Amino acid sequence: MDSKNMRTPLSKVRGLGSAKEGTDHFWRQRLTALANVPLLIFFVGFIVVYNGEPYAVVAGALSNPLVAVLMGLVLISGIIHMKLGMQTIIEDYIHAEGMKVSLLILNSFFSIAVGAVSLFAVLKLGFGG
Amino acid sequence: MTNVTQNRPLSPHLSIYKPIPTMVMSIVHRITGVALYAGTLLVAWWLFAAASGEAYFEWVNGIFGSLLGRLVLFGYTWALVHHMLGGFRHFIWDTGHGFDPQTSTRMAWATLAGSIILTILIWIAGYATRF
Numbered sequence: 536m537d538s539k540n541m542r543t544p545l546s547k548v549r550g551l552g553s554a555k556e557g558t559d560h561f562w563r564q565r566l567t568a569l570a571n572v573p574l575l576i577f578f579v580g581f582i583v584v585y586n587g588e589p590y591a592v593v594a595g596a597l598s599n600p601l602v603a604v605l606m607g608l609v610l611i612s613g614i615i616h617m618k619l620g621m622q623t624i625i626e627d628y629i630h631a632e633g634m635k636v637s638l639l640i641l642n643s644f645f646s647i648a649v650g651a652v653s654l655f656a657v658l659k660l661g662f663g664g
Numbered sequence: 665m666t667n668v669t670q671n672r673p674l675s676p677h678l679s680i681y682k683p684i685p686t687m688v689m690s691i692v693h694r695i696t697g698v699a700l701y702a703g704t705l706l707v708a709w710w711l712f713a714a715a716s717g718e719a720y721f722e723w724v725n726g727i728f729g730s731l732l733g734r735l736v737l738f739g740y741t742w743a744l745v746h747h748m749l750g751g752f753r754h755f756i757w758d759t760g761h762g763f764d765p766q767t768s769t770r771m772a773w774a775t776l777a778g779s780i781i782l783t784i785l786i787w788i789a790g791y792a793t794r795f
Contacts (some may be wrong), residue, residue: 559752561748565755565758568751568754568755569755571751572748572751574743574793579786580742582790583786583789583793584793586793586794587725587729587794590714590717590718590721590722591718593714593721594714594721597711597714605716606711610707611728614704614705617673617697617700617701617704620697621697621698621701623693624697624698649704649705649707649708652711652712653706653707653708653711653712655715656708656711656712656714656715657711658670659716660711660714660715661717
């Protein structure tokens with residue numbers, strides 16, 4: 536082994552780098568980006584069709600099983616994608632360790648809170664309001 | 665040798681960089697990402713309202729349907745479309761293509777033009793379904 540190289544053979548084989556997650560962040564970011572394309576076209580289409588409709592029509596549409604499942608997927612894929620994106624922005628611009636860690640925690644909490652509220656709403660409507 | 669050192673180009677600071685299309689669209693991609701992040705609050709609020717019952721839903725719909733509400737939603741639509749088209753550029757770059765200045769600049773302009781056109785078309789469709 537090269538005497539200047541501090542990496543262990545096991546570390547080289549695993550190839551996960553110093554953050555111990557390899558290309559996981561990048562891959563999830565691209566995977567959700569790809570999923571977001573059809574899912575958000577569906578979401579925009581839904582809003583285009585149902586904007587301005589009375590409550591009963593909108594609630595009825597959201598109780599359709601296919602709509603409920605797709606809406607749930609829009610939220611899950613979209614929220615994971617945005618959480619990863621904001622994490623990158625925080626890591627790029629915030630260098631003070633305390634502030635950076637605090638914002639990363641807030642980013643996770645915000646994403647999970649938005650996801651919890653909106654997913655519960657979708658499930659409630661999906662199961663019949 | 666001293667001359668060589670003195671005439672070396674310095675890395676220009678952001679503020680004295682002449683903005684070029686690819687750079688501006690890259691910055692806009694990040695800004696629209698942040699806008700979409702904040703805008704999920706509107707999506708969650710709208711779904712929460714729909715799950716809460718008719719009275720609250722109509723009240724929230726009234727806010728979204730107001731002039732200010734529609735202005736915000738129009739901007740949100742544009743941010744979404746721009747971010748998605750910007751994402752398509754990244755997919756192309758991921759395959760190792762489109763890095764030459766001509767292609768990347770053309771794609772930057774296409775992102776901007778496409779986002780404006782598609783946003784307007786989406787809103788025309790949105791109004792058309794109401795009549």
